[in-house]
Amino acid sequence: MKRTVLVLGAGGYVGRKLMDALSRCEDMQPIACLRRQSSTMGHASVCFDATDPVELEKHISGIDVVVNCIGSDPTVMKHSAQALLQAARSNGPLIVHFSSMAVYGSACGLLDENAPLRGDIGAYANAKVEIERLMASYPRRIILRPGCIYGPGSPAWSSRIARLLKARRLGDLGAAGDGIANLVHVDDVAAAVIAGIRRPECAGQVFNLAMKNPPTWNDYFISFAKALGAVPVRRIGEKMLKAEGKVFAPALKILEILVGKLPVSLDLPPFMSPGLLSLFRQDITLVSEKAERELGLVWKDLETGLRDSALFEEEKK
């Protein structure tokens, strides 16, 4: 018998990749939950507002697993999680919930799943912590805390970085890039979800997801720039980075809001918020041995991951 898997937030990058992976599994029957109808999905889908408990309850009935990939606005994330828990109470599906390494906030050093949840780096991190606390009351749940999910077309950690590297706005950042890039390939993330669903003993568990021996951000940028052919890599000084965080980021953010109101879509250059710039300095390493041990994960090697990601960017052109 196939397991029915409802993927909330299936229109996002991780949701889409997960749908692809699930539909390749013979024992899974995935259904995409989308906010808006999409013709490009190519999978069975339903369309409703996941923050509405009544709608959710209706769609959850008869479903074995719900994967929660909703990761956007903190309020939406909170409301949908509350709605999900309420709806799940009646028929009790397994919930695989995507949290984030952001729950560890500004902590440094080696962090396993037992490290305190600080969430002290903004509203997103804070919401993720709150939602994890809510989820704790539901026994049939798996919480995944991925690091930075990269892979072909990953908007945040591959495509955006690629654009910044090509524009020579990113490169070798010196001390500002000494932080650890807790990268995890999107295929490994999908594999973690599938393994979690298949292994009943994983219910109730929390897993960090990040590659072993992660590079520093500088090493990530240099290696990715080489894979992209965006060489020679530029050394970016502290003054330039300050300007990125304090001048370009707010200006581009305002522009993004203004452009969002226009009927046409415009492709604006990416920006690096002060929060992102502090992540590049943060000496935080996610310990993900538990995922290796209990989910049987073998992390994709960075070189292959970067090659695929660079190829995707090349083909996009």
Added chain:
Amino acid sequence: MISDARTLPDATVLQADFCIVGAGAAGISLALGLSQSGYKVLLLESGGEKEEAATQALYEGHVVNPALHSPTESYRQRRFGGTTTIWGGRCVPYDPLDFEARSYVPHSGWPIGYDEIARYYPQANRLCEAGVFDYRSETAFTRPLKPMIPGFDQRHFTMDTMERFSCPTDFHIRYHDKLSAPNIQILLHANLTRIALSPDGNRVTELEAKTLSGNGFSVRATCFVLCAGGLETVRLLLANRDVHAQGIGNQHDVVGRYYMCHIAGTMGGIHFSIPPASVWNGYDISDEGIYCRRRLALRPEVQKREQLGSFVARLHHPRITDPSHGNGILSALYCAKPFISYEYAKRLFEEDPVSWRDWCHHLKNVALGAPDIMGFAWHMLRDRKLAARKFPSVVIKSRTGLYSLDFHAEQTPDPMSRVGLAHDRDPLGMQKIEIDWRYVSQDVHTVKRSLALLQQDMADSGVGSFDYDPHNVEKEMTRYGAYGGHHIGTVRMGHSPRTSVTNSDCRVHGVANLYLAGSGVFPTSSQANPTLTIVALSLRLADHLQSLDFSGT
């Protein structure tokens, strides 16, 4: 944690596992190497976060022959970051041959082999921010490079080896955050003044330090490492004579001897007969963005056969001072002389006054070369002044195929070339140093013969001519005296206390817990600039210190 020793109550006693003295390339690399060890590391640094005149003046001393050596307070910086706050960033590894005992280089031979250091070079290269550890242009670059001198017969000199350039990385700024690790404490404005030994002289019991504000404190630790530079380390060892009457580690009068810098100069005129545009004397930028430069390096087998020290040469612009080069950029640089720091101006310009006729000629060059000068100024502004990774040096491409030869050669270790103490003292009561730098005939021979080989190779290859006056070689190689900023060999490592100060672990012979780091411990100078090897040796020392068994201490 980084704090200021001036705020410590007088006579405070501090405890640590390892106490490092000096936060320059050596001390900072060592502290970084120990940062994950879990041991408590205390780093004493004489200077503050910026240059301070009173602290810098503590480096003042005497030079026996000022024509041969620059003043003792120049070419080194007494501040957090040490001399990396002004260094040029040229990174070059030693070659395997440099570690061997060579019959034709007296007192040569290291107690460790190349492989011992090579293990640490990749990480050292990283700390120096010089990219991957690959110093051969053929393997370091995947794209084909423009040949340096097409058609040149490389039988004596190879054009494959290269130099890589650091940003240049100021170790203070770059590693400030990393040095804030919880197990590292850095005390600024802390000047080591006394090394206290146990009555039998076999152990350091504590260090005493003073600030220029008048307070003093002491440090007790399991191990102590002096990283105060190749000159100051000598001063600290010789100034402490209460237990060992000749100074620490100096039972056999070795401390301060064998003092080497490098032998360097600019020589003659190279006139290429091949098209000038086909000659490449500039930088190649690696994919990681590192400036790399190829040079002519005397092959190891030729060194052995000809019994020469190591030697490298680069194609250089003609002598700046002489306006007959007709180059507007060079003449403009001459006019900008007052704005260039002593350390960098010294080898660019000569001391001799320039006649008014030459001045006029320089001004004419400037007037005629105005468009080139504008381009050069823009390049220097964009790629050097404003760039985070700086274009390393002035490179002028000759339209006529005319160059001079800039060389850098090994200096032979000689016990008569030495650093000692003078009678007068600094404001902290420490005896000042006195430098008596000397070179030997083997050094002249290395340069003379290498130049002759190069001259012959140029002619035989039919690429051009190299004209110089062989009688002038000694004069030219000592025109600016000892190469500044490289302080090598003064506390050399070796097997025997009769001929060396430390053993192969950099521990002072006969003192169980006193170690030295920096180019002072190098037994030979190679042609290579020292800092990359200083950093590699410090990382090796960090590993050694962590491997020690401290139970029972």
